[in-house]
Amino acid sequence: MEAPRETLILVDADDREIGTSEKIDAHRRGLLHRAFSVVVWDSAGRQLLQKRALGKYHSGGLWTNACCGHPRPGEAVEAAAMRRLGEEMGFTCEIEWLGIVQYDASFENGLSEREVVHVFRGRYDGPVRPDPAEAEGYQWCALDRIRSDIAETPDRFSVWFKRYIAEEWPVALIRPSAARGTSTAHRAEASTMASDAHSDASSDMPAILARIVGDFAADSGTIHFIGLDAHLHLAAASPGIPDAVLAIIRTIPVGKGMAGLAVERAEPVTACNIQTDASGDVRPGAKATGLAGSIVVPIFDGETVVGALGVANRSERTFSDEEIARLVLEGRRLAARR
Incomplete structure (x- = not known):
């Protein structure tokens, strides 16, 4: 389980560090901060989704990408992404930085997200052992099915994951034909x-x-x-x-x-x-x-x-x-x- 008083890195619109804040306070006040997301594929071209635990501070019970989180002050973003992948899903794999997306969202519990998100991709074909405090379930899904599920039942998915799909981030990752036999x-x-x-x-x-x-x-x-x-x-x-x-x-x-x-x-x-x-x-x-x-x-x-x-x-x-x-x-x- 995450530490109750996690510290986030506050940034400006160009991802330059401008300070720090306690996590819940940053989300309560809508402060722009640095974050990351990891998208993981297997060799069959399926994407790994996790179902966020109901006890999460927002978006509990929703389906989303393999791993999300925040780097600690002084921690490299890629290192933080690898750390959280292991903590949340019980495995690590090589990851590659793709780019940055910024988004704002408000939630019914009064919290909000204002994040500059570093997006990473990885490929993995081994066992998945999620921490129940982080994810209550997982599944491997083809991209076409993810798109159709979001179109039919958008409320089942996190706001940031829906944006990734809408802006074609997953298409820039690993094509099934290219994934087989290539690390x-x-x-x-x-x-x-x-x-x-x-x-x-x-x-x-x-x-x-x-x-x-x-x-x-x-x-x-x-x-x-x-x-x-x-x-x-x-x-x-x-x-x-x-x-x-x-x-x-x-x-x-x-x-x-x-x-x-x-x-x-x-x-x-x-x-x-x-x-x-x-x-x-x-x-x-x-x-x-x-x-x-x-x-x-x-x-x-x-x-x-x-x-x-x-x-x-x-x-x-x-x-x-x-x-x-x-x-x-x-x-x-x-x-x-x-």
């Missing part, structure tokens, strides 16, 4: 190798992106290339994109968001105003950029799609056919330099 460490190594390769080959990408953004009278831009893990990896981004957004767009699953859809469809994806777009092409996190008119084109190497190039404006904008053709050409030039 988390090897996947992490492949992702790192892909990122390092692009870094070495494209050290001039930020300067090229700055020129493209200027040529198109845009306010911001990004370049992504497909890595060895079949995900899009950020090669360059314009200054000014919020850190929380950068954490999300560093790795993008193909088929998700404007960049992922441009690659999947092998055609440009546009939004006159991403703040009001209702097409479903824009991911919720994109609104945090404050941008409006946006376009992402696939980067072609011959006939093969190898990445995505996007530019955006702070005001509404519709890109002409001539501008789209020019941006596609810029993408082909990028492919030759990667």
Whole structure:
């Protein structure tokens, strides 16, 4: 059982430490603090869910991801995540940092959550022995079933887990076909190798992106290339994109968001105003950029799609056919330099 007076790390919106607070007091006063979540998969592509114990300080009896918690002052977030995974579910496994999500939520008991959450993933195929004081049950579930269960009975799931599913965090984790026979460490190594390769080959990408953004009278831009893990990896981004957004767009699953859809469809994806777009092409996190008119084109190497190039404006904008053709050409030039 958790210590009754656990101390949390208070942070600002950029996850910079600004102080500490007793846990229940922080949740009573709605103070922004650092937290973590761990998502665990098995080799069959199923995700491990836990049913929170009824005695938890909020969200008792609800289904959620494998493990959540708070690092202690002076404790590294990854170390805290590993510690709590063992304490809550009775096992540990290698984990990999994915990114950061911030959320606010209020509960019927008067407590609230305001967290900057570091999300980790891991793979595990052994026995699960949850502490009854933490979790009263667990199950391994396919992602499609999790989605359908949330759609049918949303009140059975924690508010943060529903957000992870809605914002496609699990899709960025381990695909069933890729999971079999491949350890988390090897996947992490492949992702790192892909990122390092692009870094070495494209050290001039930020300067090229700055020129493209200027040529198109845009306010911001990004370049992504497909890595060895079949995900899009950020090669360059314009200054000014919020850190929380950068954490999300560093790795993008193909088929998700404007960049992922441009690659999947092998055609440009546009939004006159991403703040009001209702097409479903824009991911919720994109609104945090404050941008409006946006376009992402696939980067072609011959006939093969190898990445995505996007530019955006702070005001509404519709890109002409001539501008789209020019941006596609810029993408082909990028492919030759990667």
